[in-house]
Amino acid sequence: AQTVTQSQPEMSVQEAETVTLSCTYDTSESDYYLFWYKQPPSRQMILVIRQEAYKQQNATENRFSVNFQKAAKSFSLKISDSQLGDAAMYFCAYGGNNNDMRFGAGTRLTVKP
Amino acid sequence: GAGVSQSPSNKVTEKGKDVELRCDPISGHTALYWYRQSLGQGLEFLIYFQGNSAPDKSGLPSDRFSAERTGGSVSTLTIQRTQQEDSAVYLCASSRGQGRSGNTIYFGEGSWLTVV
Numbered sequence: 001a002q003t004v005t006q007s008q009p010e011m012s013v014q015e016a017e018t019v020t021l022s023c024t025y026d027t028s029e030s031d032y033y034l035f036w037y038k039q040p041p042s043r044q045m046i047l048v049i050r051q052e053a054y055k056q057q058n059a060t061e062n063r064f065s066v067n068f069q070k071a072a073k074s075f076s077l078k079i080s081d082s083q084l085g086d087a088a089m090y091f092c093a094y095g096g097n098n099n100d101m102r103f104g105a106g107t108r109l110t111v112k113p
Numbered sequence: 114g115a116g117v118s119q120s121p122s123n124k125v126t127e128k129g130k131d132v133e134l135r136c137d138p139i140s141g142h143t144a145l146y147w148y149r150q151s152l153g154q155g156l157e158f159l160i161y162f163q164g165n166s167a168p169d170k171s172g173l174p175s176d177r178f179s180a181e182r183t184g185g186s187v188s189t190l191t192i193q194r195t196q197q198e199d200s201a202v203y204l205c206a207s208s209r210g211q212g213r214s215g216n217t218i219y220f221g222e223g224s225w226l227t228v229v
Contacts, residue, residue, distance in 0.1 A: 035217075042222075044220065045204070047218075091156060095216075100161040100169055101206075102158060103148070103156035105154065105155035106155045
């Protein structure tokens with residue numbers, strides 16, 4: 001079964017600075033998707049960014065970008081110009097042939113004013 | 114409705130009682146997921162429904178847990194003889210299709226279960 005690992009339980013960043021959240025995964029599949037989801041204190045999960053495994057180009061959504069290293073099975077999230085509203089739990093997720101979505105344990109991001 | 118709806122939003126139950134948690138997915142979404150999130154923890158996969166296919170129950174922690182999805186829409190997660198370790202937020206999510214298709218999954222706000 002696929003596993004998703006987030007090795008940073010907590011991260012902290014100064015407002016307006018850049019932070020990178022790490023994610024690694026284990027799979028034998030070649031075709032899959034990777035996601036970053038954000039869960040603010042309201043508990044509502046929100047999609048941040050998505051990456052297709054067969055695409056070499058890293059996905060970007062405004063201040064959010066990923067560094068996708070397929071061979072290394074690494075999928076990190078970079079948040080530029082951090083804002084107070086970015087404070088949340090961030091979950092890395094894998095969607096593959098098993099048709100379910102597997103999530104990492106999450107990284108709690110604190111943004112300091 | 115516009116989003117995934119879950120009920121109840123909060124439930125306090127006595128140890129040993131049965132509970133039912135309901136999920137109403139977004140209309141037209143064929144995939145439905147249940148996850149469990151303990152306080153401050155990640156998402157634990159429980160069960161996955163896709164259309165009329167047999168559900169993937171591989172994440173259910175014990176035979177006290179079961180789920181069904183009627184008519185390909187509403188789903189109910191049932192926990193029998195609840196234990197204190199069952200206390201968690203139970204999140205339901207739905208999507209248009211399969212994880213490998215890259216479909217965004219949309220989450221409900223969760224049902225917070227407390228077993229006392």
